[in-house]
Amino acid sequence: MNVLRQLKGFFWDKRRFLYLSILCLAIATALGLVTPNLLRILIDDVIIPGKYEKVPLLALSVILVVILKAIMQFLSGTLGGRLGNHLAYRLRNACYEKLQFLSFRYYDTAKTGDLMSRLTGDLEAIRNFIGFGLAQLMNTILMVTFGSIMMFSIHWQLTLITMISVPFLIFVALRFEGRIHPAFQEMRIALSTLTTAVQENVTGVRTVKSFAREPYEVEKFSIRNERYKTNQIFTSTLWSRFFPLMEFLASISVVLLLAVGGTFVIKGSLSLGELIAFFSLIWYIIGPMWGIGYLINNYTQSEASGERVLELLNHPIDVKDREDAKELVSEEVKGNITFENVTFAYGNKLAAVKDISFDAPTGSVIGFLGGTGSGKSTIIQLLMHAYNVNEGSIKLDGVDLRDITVHSLRSQMASVFQETFLFSSSIQNNISYGLKDVSMEEIIRAAELAKAHEFIMEMPDGYDTVVGERGMGLSGGQKQRIAIARALLKNPKILILDDATSAVDMETEHEIQSGFQEVMKGRTTFIIAHRISSLRHADEILVLDEGKVVQRGNHEQLITVPGPYRDVYQIQYADHIARIPSEAEEQVKS
CATH class of the missing domain: 3.40.50.300 (P-loop containing nucleotide triphosphate hydrolases)
Incomplete structure (x- = not known):
């Protein structure tokens, strides 16, 4: 019940629906107790004495009781449905909102299929239990309580004898719950991995087909499907053991009732009508105990699902606003960015960037060049405050990014x-x-x-x-x-271009770059590129290798000295130049 207590805030303001649903079920249960009494009256006061003129009245009474009971059950279901839907609505919104504000670090390892499973199947299991299962659980308690009271009022000795098997029913049910809960947890995880496999395959279908990997994907899906099937079979096996045992214990109570109750009728200490009423009331005790497996099933599924949903809702947000964080005013933002000895590592991995320092004055263009894994994109992610730096600081107009609200910071950027x-x-x-x-x-x-x-x-x-x-x-x-x-x-005041023209041809890139010259005016621009043509107009270019700055300067400066930048330049322009311009060559020799 700890999971339900944590979810309490999502439905407790609508608890009146829960109370009314339980009240309606209680009334329906109480009306259900009228029928055994009517049967007792029919046999003892009508049939045996031969007063058949009372039959129509009793029949009409039964009809009225059934109608009222049906109305109460309808109201209970309607109210429970409203409660469950209200919970699901608020919980779904809360989960989606949390997904919006979770940090990039969370999405580095999150799987889309798993998240979709939590927002659909898991939420549905919680909705069903809170909306219907919780009221049914309370109704079970009421049925057992009301039924026991009436049985004791008729014949307390027979009641005690008949209920000998009830403690065993409770023991079996509790033992079953202890085994079925881990099984449902594993089944939810298996379903999540199965959903992830489908999502990844649909998303990457072009890659799958281009590599002719359809058989591999089918096999991968089959393995995960096999795991899910195995969990389903194991769960079904638990159910197959539980129900026969519960039915056997319930049958013992019925046998004892008929045997001992029949003896009491023969001896005259119990009337035939009371025995018939007893037989109807015993199912108010045995029925809920027998059906408690379904309630345990609903509860266990909702608890396992609730744990997964709460895991998402309670996941810490790495990057969030400080209490005294500053809200940027667009008109006041200049766009001066400063990196001061910035070092950052993803989790426990080696540092992705090490001791990075540079200044990007307002309106300047800063370029980044380097191989895969050199730290270019990491610098941009840190600039957007997607992660907190491990060492050093990043400042906008002299203010540390950690002292600026995340929303107002990113509203000044476009990527x-x-x-x-x-x-x-x-x-x-x-x-x-x-x-x-x-x-x-x-x-x-x-x-x-x-x-x-x-x-x-x-x-x-x-x-x-x-x-x-x-x-x-x-x-x-x-x-x-x-x-x-x-x-x-x-x-934006800050424009970020992360290899933004990589998918266009050289001619289109040239046209876009010409357009950029106009839009870059007055705003600070950061460019990550593999083409020298995208960087040659930058005010400063930082060449990165293994997270460190190994060269820096503008295009004219960097091609005059040996190093990674000139190597890339020569490779990309090999068809247009035979060697470095003579002026640069003379500078190198000197």
Whole structure:
């Protein structure tokens, strides 16, 4: 019940629905107790004495009781449903909100399929128990209590004899719960890995097909499906052992009732009507005990699911605002960025960047060049305050990023990443994403600067054309130009271009770079690129290797000295130059 106590805040304000649902079930249960008494009256006071004129009245009474009971059960179900849906709504919103604010570090290891499983299957299990199972559990207690009281009022000796097997029923049920809970936990994990396999395959279907790895993916899915099936079979085996044993113990009570109760009737200490009433009431005791397995099943599933949901909700946020964090005012932001002896490592791994220091004055262009794993993207992630630095500091206009609210900091930035993501929406909505009250003229202007306007107008619906999931239906270069337009429309003080033109041809890149010259004016720009052509106009270029700055300077300075930058330059321009310009060569010799 600890899990339910932690979830209490999501439904406790609507607890009146729970109370009313339980009350309606209690009334339905109490009405159900009327039927055995009517049977007793029918036999003892009508049939045996031969007073058959009372039969219509008793029949009408039974009909009224059944109708009232049905109404109470309907109200209980309706109220329980409202409670469960209210809980699921709030819990789903809370989970989704938490996903929005979890740090990049969480998503480094999170699996999409697992998260989808938590927000769907796990939430549904919790909803079912809180909405219906909890009231049914309370109803079970009421049924056993009311039934026992009535049975004792009729014949206490027979009641004690009949209930001999009840302690064994309770023992078996508790033992079963102890074994079924871990089984359900494992089954939820297996289902999560199965969902992840499907999600990854659908997302990466082009890669799978291009490498002809369909058989491998089928085998991988089959292995995970086998694990899920094995867990299902194990759980079913537990159920198959539980139900026969519960039925056997319940049957013992019925046998004892008929044997001992029949003896009491023969001896005259119990009437035939009371025995029939007793037989109906025994199921108010045995029935809930027998069906407690279903309640345990619902509770166990909800507890296992609740643990997974709470694990998400309680996951710490690595990057969050300090209590005295400053809210940036756009008009006051200049865009001066300073890195001071910054060192950072992902988890327990080796440092991704080591002792990085540089200053990016307002309006300057800073370029980064280096091989894979050299730390280029890490610097950009730290600039966006996606992670907290281990050592040193990063400042915006002299203020440490940790003293600025994350939202207001990122609202001053716009990024274009190498891996472009477009939403399943119109091109217009993708370009204007996250902005309000943007005119169509502004959207077109941004698209023109990104050299995207022409191909957009060639599409059937122009800017209203809906692109598929992840931008399917567009080429890599087209998606990248839409992403560039999205960043330019934001009119940020800090512009980040992470290999933003890698998917376009050289001619288009040149056109986009020409457009960048205009939009870069007055704003600080950071460029990660593998092409020298994207960096040659930068005010300062930092060449990185294994997280350290090994060269720095502008393009003209760096090609005059031996080093990684000149090596890359010579490789990329080998078809256009036979050697380094003579002026540079003389400087090298000197």
